Every structure is written in structure tokens, then in C-alpha cells.
Amino acid sequence: MIVRDKSAASVTFDIVNYIFLGLLAATCLMPLLHMLAVSLSARAPASAGRVTFWPIGFHLDAYSYIINSHLFLNAFRVSVIRVVVGVSIQMSLVVLTAYPLTREPEELPGRNVIMWYFFFTMLFAGGLIPTFLLVRSLGLLDNFFALILPVALPVYSMVIMMNFFRTLPKSLYESAMIDGASHWVILGRIFIPLSKPAVATLSLFSMVFHWNEWFMGSIYLNDYYKWPLQTYLRQLLQNIDFSRITLADLDLLRRVSDRTFVSAQLFVATIPILAVYPFLQRYFVKGIVLGSVKE
Template identity: 50%
Template sequence: MHHASRAYRWFLGLNYAILTLLALLCLFPIVNILAISFSSSDAVKAGSVTFWPVDFTLSSYKYILENQQFLNSFGTSLLRVVLGVATNLIFTILVAYPLSKEAAKFRSRTFYAWIFVFTMLFSGGLIPGYLVVKEAGLLDSIWALILPGAVPIFNVLLMLNFFRGLPKELEEAAWMDGAGHFRTLWSIYLPISLPSIATITLFAMVGHWNAWFDGMIYMKSPEGYPLATYLQSMLQQVTMIQSEMMTLEDATLLSQVSDRTTQASQIFLSVIPILLVYPFLQRYFVHGLVVGSVKG
């Protein structure tokens, strides 16, 4: 049996200590935001909230969940993630599969690959992109947030390299059985590509969920904002109810919340979907990322 030396044990201890410290440094901001969201506005304004709620209250969450604009934006983001991830997966797979073939089977493979890589490095710019979306009649629609980024080139490269690393004998056996390209892709390639698919799914989901700038550009009214765009627009102040419409219950609720507690509550609620999905994809994530990036 291997006997660890004292120097090696010291190295492991120091390694674990550094990694634990880094993990805590990453975790502390989230804990602080969570504590602020459950604290009273007076405690937050006084700066007495660190990692534990002070004067525990659910007023900020009550205020947010009664805010119809927040709920509409949350629903828009969910719809964007569902449609956007599905669109990204379909186009990524359909582009990566032919580009993974040898030049003898697909002579123009290198030409098309360089075209996709060129678009990854250079873009037409903000104004041409806006004009294209406008002329296509997509302004103020959910598709304006999805179609401009329908083919994520980085994900295509990961999937392409993963397909290249698969045994060629599997494809040859499928062709001998009479399968065509689509049948081979559906029955052979996709079932054994779950790690890579899970990786690009997570990338696409996080990208769509966190994107805010395109919503600010392509949506004419705040009613169509996705959640990230809505949160960005709310960084200024908490939207106040008109004084003539304010009831005693509204006044009491607003006295218990502030812009910081409301923003903290919104931020925490916005990360919940990612936190719920990531554990199910985490076991595929590292394997799919490594395999898709080193083989080729």
C-alpha cells in the first residue's frame, strides 16, 4: 500500500484549506443576499445585516410575488429558456454532425467550419443586428430573444469534437444495416452523447436565463422584458404605488421593504431555477466538457 509522506499530507491539508476558503468566498455573497432579503429595511439601511437575517420578515417576498410585472417577466424567461434551449440544441446538433465528418465524406467541411468560426470572432454589430430583427418583424416578440443566437458556435465546437471522438465503426455498422444520416444521428450518435448534450444544455440554459441586454433592445415595452432585463431596469428604485391608490395595507408593506431588500429577494428568486436544474446535469457536465474539448 502507498504510504503518504508527511510533506504530502501537509500538501493535501493546505490544498483542502485553500479550496475551502475559495468555496466560502464564492458562497458568502449569496448568503449575504439571502440574509438581506429576509431582513427588515431598517436593519439593512443600518448596515447590520451580514450572514444572518436581522428582524426576520417576508415582506420583500410578499411584495415581489404581488408584483405582476415580476411574475410576467419570470414567465417570459421560463418560456425563453424552454424555446431557446430547444432551438440551440437542434441547430447545434444539426451543424456539428456534418462538420464532424472527414474531408473525404464532406469536401466543404473546412470551408463551412471556418465560416462558423469567423462569426464567432466577428459580428455585424449592434445596429445591423437590430435592423435585421426589425425587418424580420421579430421586434417585441419572444423570437427576437432566441433566433439571433440560435447557433451558439462555442457549443457547436464542443459537440463537433465529441462526435469526432466516437468510434467510426458504429457509423459503419449503421450504414451496413441501411441507416441514413438522420437515422444514424438519432439512433447511434445522440444516445451516446448525453454528457456533451447535458453540457451544452446547461450553457444554453444559463445563457438565456441571464441575458438582459437583448431584451432591453428588442422589447418595446417593459411588459415583454425577460426577468434579467426586468431586474436590470429595477436597479434604480422600487416602483412606488400611486399615493391615491395606496391602501393602509400597501403603506404598511412598503414601510417594511426597501430597494436593497427587494432587489436581494428578486436576485435570489431568479437563481432558484438554475440551482434546481444544475444538480441533475452536474454529473455529465465535467465529463462532457473535457471530452468535447480535448478530442478532435
């Protein structure tokens, strides 16, 4: 790579390769651009399928409409609350669980058993039906916390956090211990501040998870006013199951399921992801490599 190969074959390869990869990357963005173009088009060309990547009969009607749609706004609000509450709980539990498990078994008797207790859940799960019945018998149906508590501790993230804690120099821990610092102080003042990249990565993943997750909302929540945004969108795309809908909402629904409105709603639901994407990109490469390749 230091000396450049300037042979004809090499230069040809470069040209073909650059064009091919450019097209490939474009393929990844095109569906999103198409959706954006449809959402900004007039209704007639959009439903006739004449819009490709540029709006026809540009206007913002769809957006002004959804901004006034209380169904959409309400679902958006639920999603924002879910992300705030869900990420806080997940990250607290991830950090609190990972820290003790980085201790050696002689310092924390039973450490290995507890580790297996968590690890086993990565190998075997009761599955959808028993989990659903459990959530139902806990009385969590139609309760916001049905979206939070079943996923309160993501074990895989906890393992990544643990692996990161282990890379911190041992001497830091030992000298703090000898100085008489408590575990809470060591965790809060030493481990967490030194683990900012890992905490940031896992928080972002947690955020993306809670923002994107729609299935739990669709099985645990019947009341459409409690649905998070992705569940609402899913039902909108299916045109079903707004079972207990009021007449006024039904009328609104008919209008928002128009093609330009659907596109606009999908796009607005994507904006938060696009907004954190630069941060995500900065961290996730590190996070992924950290999670799978360890020395």
C-alpha cells in the same frame, strides 16, 4: 501521494492550506448568503445596513410581496418560456449542424467550405450596432423571438458537439450505413443516444445562457411586459427606463425597489440556477475538458 509526508513542514502546510481554502470557498458563498439574509430581514435593519449573514427581525414579507407582484411574476414567466423555446432551438440546430460536419469531405462535398463558413463567425463579427439595426429592420423589436433567433446556433457548442460525435466508433456508423439506415435514423437512433453526456452538458449551458441573458432584452424589447427576468432585474437595479409605465405599476415599482425586495427578487432569480447546479456540476467539468483538450 501514496506515502504521506509527515514532516512538521508538511503538516503545517496542510493545516494552513485547509483553512485558507475553506475561507476562499466561503468568500464565494458569502455574498449570496448576505443577499439571502437581507431578503429575510425586516425592512428597518436591512436599510440601516445592520444585516450581515443572518436575518434580523426574520420575516417573509418580501417573498409574499414578490409572489403577488405581477411585474416579477410576468418576467419570471417570460424567462421560463424563453429557456424552453431557446434551448430546444439551440440544441436542435447544434445537433443537426454538427452531424453532417463530422462526415469526411469525400462523403459530403463542400464539407470544408461549410465548416469555414461557420468557423469564421468565431473570428469576426459585425458587432453590436449592425446586429441591432438588422434585428430592427427584420421587425423583431418588441418581439419575443428577438431573444431567440439571433442566438439560434451557438457555433462553439456546435464544434464541441462535433468533436464529441467524432469520438464515437466509426464502425457503428459504417455498419448502419451498410444496413441501409438513413442519416436521420443514424443521427436519431445512434448518435444522439450515444452522446447523452455531451447533449446534457450543452443543454445545461444553453439553459444557463438563456436564463442569465439580459442584454438582448434590454435593447430589443421596450415593452416591460415582454422583459425576461434578468432584464427586469437590471432595470430595477438601475431605477430607470420603465418609460411607458402605468401609474399603478409605478407605485408597485417603488415598493419592490426597496432593499429587502430587491434581494428577495435576486435570490428567487438565482433559485433555478441553484436547482440545476448539481446536474451542471456533474457534467460541466467533462464538457469543458471536452471542448478544449482533444486527442
